[in-house]
Amino acid sequence: MVQAQGLLASLGCLFPQTSPTTLALLLLGGFIWIFRRAQKRGSGIGELPLPVSHSTYIQCNILTFAKPGAEFLWGHERVVYSHEPGVSYRRWIRQLGLTFRIKAAFGARDVLVLSDRDGIHHILSKRIYDYPHSNVVRPRIARFLGKGLGWVEGASEHRRMKRIVAPSLTAENIRDMSSDIKDTLFKVIHDLESELKNSNEPHITANMLEWAGKMTLNAVGRVAFLLDLEGGKSEGATKILAAKAPHSRPATTFGGFLTLMLLRRFSFMNYLPIPALKAQASVREAINNGVMKEIVRRSHAMPIDGKDLLSRLLKADITPDELYAQISTFIISGHETTALTLAYSIYELSRHQDCQDKLRSELRDFYGEPTYDDLQTRLPYLDAVLKETLRLYPALPYMERTVVENDVIPLRQPVNSPEGHIMNSVHVKPGQTVIIPIIAIQRLDSVWKDPDTFRPERWLEQLPPSDDLPSGWSNLLAFSDGPRTCIGIRLAIYNYKTMISAMIQHFRFLDTGAQISLKISSAIQPWVIGKEDLGPHVPVYVEALE
Numbered sequence: 228m229v230q231a232q233g234l235l236a237s238l239g240c241l242f243p244q245t246s247p248t249t250l251a252l253l254l255l256g257g258f259i260w261i262f263r264r265a266q267k268r269g270s271g272i273g274e275l276p277l278p279v280s281h282s283t284y285i286q287c288n289i290l291t292f293a294k295p296g297a298e299f300l301w302g303h304e305r306v307v308y309s310h311e312p313g314v315s316y317r318r319w320i321r322q323l324g325l326t327f328r329i330k331a332a333f334g335a336r337d338v339l340v341l342s343d344r345d346g347i348h349h350i351l352s353k354r355i356y357d358y359p360h361s362n363v364v365r366p367r368i369a370r371f372l373g374k375g376l377g378w379v380e381g382a383s384e385h386r387r388m389k390r391i392v393a394p395s396l397t398a399e400n401i402r403d404m405s406s407d408i409k410d411t412l413f414k415v416i417h418d419l420e421s422e423l424k425n426s427n428e429p430h431i432t433a434n435m436l437e438w439a440g441k442m443t444l445n446a447v448g449r450v451a452f453l454l455d456l457e458g459g460k461s462e463g464a465t466k467i468l469a470a471k472a473p474h475s476r477p478a479t480t481f482g483g484f485l486t487l488m489l490l491r492r493f494s495f496m497n498y499l500p501i502p503a504l505k506a507q508a509s510v511r512e513a514i515n516n517g518v519m520k521e522i523v524r525r526s527h528a529m530p531i532d533g534k535d536l537l538s539r540l541l542k543a544d545i546t547p548d549e550l551y552a553q554i555s556t557f558i559i560s561g562h563e564t565t566a567l568t569l570a571y572s573i574y575e576l577s578r579h580q581d582c583q584d585k586l587r588s589e590l591r592d593f594y595g596e597p598t599y600d601d602l603q604t605r606l607p608y609l610d611a612v613l614k615e616t617l618r619l620y621p622a623l624p625y626m627e628r629t630v631v632e633n634d635v636i637p638l639r640q641p642v643n644s645p646e647g648h649i650m651n652s653v654h655v656k657p658g659q660t661v662i663i664p665i666i667a668i669q670r671l672d673s674v675w676k677d678p679d680t681f682r683p684e685r686w687l688e689q690l691p692p693s694d695d696l697p698s699g700w701s702n703l704l705a706f707s708d709g710p711r712t713c714i715g716i717r718l719a720i721y722n723y724k725t726m727i728s729a730m731i732q733h734f735r736f737l738d739t740g741a742q743i744s745l746k747i748s749s750a751i752q753p754w755v756i757g758k759e760d761l762g763p764h765v766p767v768y769v770e771a772l773e
């Protein structure tokens with residue numbers, strides 16, 4: 228108090244015309260300003276480091292002058308999308324640590340890129356309802372899947388929808404449905420066997436993405452909606468599978484990237500009749516014009532006391548539009564992601580015959596037919612193959628969310644700001660976009676040895692320290708985490724394990740030499756280098772086993 232009076236007296240000498248009250252107010256204002264600035268400097272997104280040097284892969288061109296490493300029009304985003312998913316983020320993590328920002332295209336607000344375990348856990352598990360999908364992602368979900376569970380935002384609406392659907396996807400329900408799932412799967416295996424028999428060659432070349440798509444579509448149709456899609460040959464199934472091609476235009480093409488960036492900056496464009504955007508709805512439209520009609524027609528006649536998803540939806544107090552949106556959401560998200568995971572596994576197993584043999588031996592040595600529970604715990608190598616595939620190829624490689632409330636994101640690994648501050652947390656304001664680069668996090672060189680190599684054995688050895696790994700299912704983020712974690716996780720794991728077990732015991736898969744490059748569209752898509760005209764494709768040689 229005495230010191231403050233002394234300070235005021237000294238200031239009074241300097242400013243003799245100013246009253247002590249005004250001086251005290253000015254002083255207080257000054258302190259508040261300095262304090263707030265210090266707070267901001269120590270923790271705001273503007274204090275985070277920016278990638279500065281990409282000499283190896285940004286060409287020097289006239290647009291590269293605004294910030295070293297960031298292009299005038301595209302910021303850092305063109306670099307992100309012109310490489311395979313996660314590649315740029317991994318380089319920047321090596322350079323800057325787990326938390327940094329990048330310049331967004333068209334002068335939009337900088338994007339926070341977060342790979343820090345505590346920060347991600349805070350967002351996904353504690354504050355997810357304050358971090359809805361961004362204004363690029365949410366309209367895209369509406370177009371691809373419909374306005375169902377994956378699209379809805381806000382705690383009360385999301386919990387309401389989840390309460391309706393979650394009981395149909397419990398372990399008990401899937402256990403009850405397991406023989407139906409196997410029946411649908413064996414129809415597809417039988418078709419592949421017939422193709423092999425009809426060919427005069429010892430092996431055929433098969434697109435595993437197509438075969439896996441047939442299997443997973445049949446399974447989700449049967450389990451969720453009691454549909455018989457005839458091994459993928461019914462008219463409804465054929466339309467859904469055929470509708471995939473147009474929506475697969477990846478963001479790695481200049482047109483795809485430009486559309487994505489324009490949508491981020493000018494979100495009203497989401498509602499314009501742009502052909503590329505309309506094409507994203509093609510699978511949903513194929514469902515609405517095909518199997519949806521059959522589901523609705525049958526639903527009038529069937530009793531609605533079953534435990535399946537359709538019965539739960541019919542019993543719930545929802546509008547017809549909501550019913551259709553949930554049906555398309557579950558058919559699409561329930562089959563595409565699992566099909567991709569299966570196809571990537573078979574691709575890797577065809578290139579690693581030792582792993583394929585090990586898996587086949589484990590399955591053949593198992594006494595009897597594995598039940599739902601056996602598949603969870605009693606086949607460790609099978610489990611390791613799934614985890615390794617999800618680590619390398621998470622179907623959804625990035626998560627993009629926007630903050631709606633002021634928040635402080637805690638960090639496990641502090642950031643050294645370019646101005647020399649140590650930041651233990653990041654203050655974010657409404658409107659801030661946050662990207663969680665799942666694929667980069669799961670391939671961090673600081674965590675995993677040979678991170679790009681398919682080596683299922685790593686899951687049977689000592690894992691890296693848990694502090695370095697995400698807190699999602701099996702220390703991965705492939706199914707996300709927290710209240711919005713994948714609701715189909717049990718069905719996905721059961722389908723995957725049943726399908727790959729059957730495939731490996733019926734066939735041998737051999738490498739065709741095709742090199743796959745990963746591209747992002749709705750999910751992470753495999754494209755054969757030099758055969759891009761095929762669209763997403765996973766070719767392998769298939770040989771029948773005795």
Ligand code: HEM
Nearest residue numbers: 376377560561564565568622705706707711713714715719
């Ligand atoms: C290997 C297969 C699968 C993977 C890798 C996967 C991955 C994911 C991820 C990462 C999310 C969070 C998305 C986000 O927050 O933006 C998610 C959500 C979701 N998944 Fe899956 N999924 C798989 C299989 C399935 C299956 C089989 C179903 C349906 C039967 C399904 C239905 C859903 C739904 C409805 C959501 C939205 C959940 C919510 O927001 O509450 N998924 N999935």
